Amino acid sequence: MKDNGLGMTQPNLFKETFPYSEIPKTVFNNVLVPMDLPEKIWITDTTFRDGQQSMSSFTVDQIATIYDYLHKLDNGSGIIRQTEFFLYTEKDRKAVEECMKRGYEFPQITSWIRAKKEDLQLVKEMGIKETGMLMSCSDYHIFDKLKMNREQAMNAYLSIAENALENGIIPRCHLEDITRADFFGFVVPFVQKLMELSEKSGLQVKIRACDTLGLGVPYNGVELPRSVPAIIHGLRKYAGVPSDSIEWHGHNDFYSVVTNSATSWLYGSASVNTTLFGIGERTGNCPLEAMVVEYGQLKGSTKDMDLTIITEIADYFKKELDYEVPQRTPFVGSEFNVTRAGIHADGLLKNEEIYNAFDTSKILNRPALVAVNEYSGVAGIAAWINGYFKLKGSNKLNKKDSRILPIKKWVDEQYENGRTTVIRNDELESITLKYITNLLEEKDDEQAVI
Template sequence: MRKIFFDDTTLRDGEQTPGVIFRINDKLKIVSALEKLNVDEIEAGFPASGSYAMKSFEAIMNLNPRARIIAFNRCKIEDIEKSISAGAKAVEISLPVSDIHIQKKLNKDRKWIIENLKRVITYCKEKELYVSVGGEDSSRAEPSFLTRYFKTAQEYGADRVRLCDTVGILNPFNTFLLVSRIKKHLKIPVEFHGHNDLGMVTANTFAAVEAGADYVNTTILGLGERAGNCPLEEIAMILFLSKKYHINLILEYITEVCNILSEISGFKIPKNKPIVGGNTFCHESGMHADGILKNPQLYEPFDPEILKRERKITFGPTSGRANLLYLLGKNGANLSKKDLPFSVVEKLKYDIV
């Protein structure tokens, strides 16, 4: 089984969710939750973005976490210096690689990007840092330049590279092709960082893994810019259930971690949220309830006990005798179908409606 590493960016990209504010104590709670979940790496912030970010990163480093703590940086030596001052031993360097970003945002050219990358990686390696090199807007970059960019990163000592679908325009098919193409040219690990603008980030992240990506970049509950990033809980369960990949996460803590993040962020978990939503293991339909009571595998993709959750059977307009018999039984009434005419069930459903 191939090992897949989780680099969680809840404390960096997740904090960029509009309306979400993490105070230092909040960040420490989130780090502790991620440690309990056994995440491999935590992207703990952007120290160069201000004094508060510096203090937050220092506080996280002082916890001496088991996970690797990585600092986000622009490809600037002054950013790296601030990360080092905050205690960073590992850094993420980000440079735009699409022409629209290079020209319209930076007013630079491709040559400047490559030369700047060489200079900053060289500085980082002199400081004995672990270096991840990100390509902002990789999904819109010219393919040959993107390959050149990542090959240069490898040549100058980067420990891994990160493909970024910055505006969330990929689909699983071209994600697979993009990652496959880059993997052919590199010996160092590849990470995938996706956004959910078109609702495909989880599928794209899995496609990236299928194509050979070694790291997945996630946030708890999919927090992040605009429509968010890849939800840790979703890709974790997909990888676990595929039985093709080994992950270090302790799955029984996923629900707890999501609830902690929801409370801290004020980001409510929708009832129909995959994996951790309130309705995920809740059955109202009479046909489904009857099936679940005979064999849970009929209508559940996995045992809720894996996540330390319980299934529920409720009664509503689409329910049948199986629902009512089950609920009455839980309350001590030992009845059979003969004891519960269909007309009684229909009357109760009519009263609900």
């Protein structure tokens, strides 16, 4: 017979919710918990740890450059608060040293280790003041991977956390697979013990709630272990964890990573963990740029962050790392604010706000563009010219400008002759400058006025 606490001898795998031979179930119990968005919320980064595992390994110089970009993006706001590193190889440690030389306040440099003393020794040698520690908390991991029971796992985790605190190192306890864990049978009693260690030591112990397989759901009234609201609320109410010690780490296996991360904020987690462009194992992590924008929506301001750096980082990944963000990825994909529909192009031409949700040119240095094809018409071509050449004010073309007609004729001939692809920007630039010869002069004059 099963014991419902730490001494249980058989794992609780929640097979009613996770039958494995079927899609996981979302079970409602209609127990509602209150929203409680913290006054201060922030973002942490794991591009160099979880993210780097999904693509070719970064060089030391590349890591240092990306770290510089993160610093520029944060721009002294403290919203992009931390980033974490591996310490296992000589290259890992060299990269950390290069980044530490910068002396940046944000993002703070942290590390990630297994809950082992030999790993903690690496943190001590590097002089890092906070480290993540892997502490798997579901019975899938405790019984089947670690080959322990709950009490043995808890004692092992507490021992390494206590060791860290004795050395003045803040442990950030990664509760791996929390969305399949027995919340009241293991998570709560374990985290209560961690909070006791925190109080005794006078140092903050942090809790990272890891949705390892992306199984969390954002709906209020869902049963544990899948409920993001109940997990965050429960960590605060039943385990005594303050909001500024709670961090959410999600994956995108069920297309919910951004919503789940925002939900964790709404129910009391101060921090969400991300990677640039959502890179990470399997379907990836929560995209950092998505949460930067989500921060602005929830708080009404992006403070001092410089969001134009997001576009620079995307360009760097493409040119330096040979990594191209999927074209339709929000905010960073090459097509995210490009329209192909003729009627939409006509709307953009009359007022950009009709089909562009915010000033992407000002905020992201990404002007709204139009892709020209057989359906674009003169309105689409005019909108493309204005966007591509960044024409402003009186220099902007409208669809009645007669200079567009020969360009329109050339486009039509392309498709009459069997073309099926969108006209490339370089082609359009060449044909446009052929028929509107003073276009670059008008652009320069307008920019000089500005």
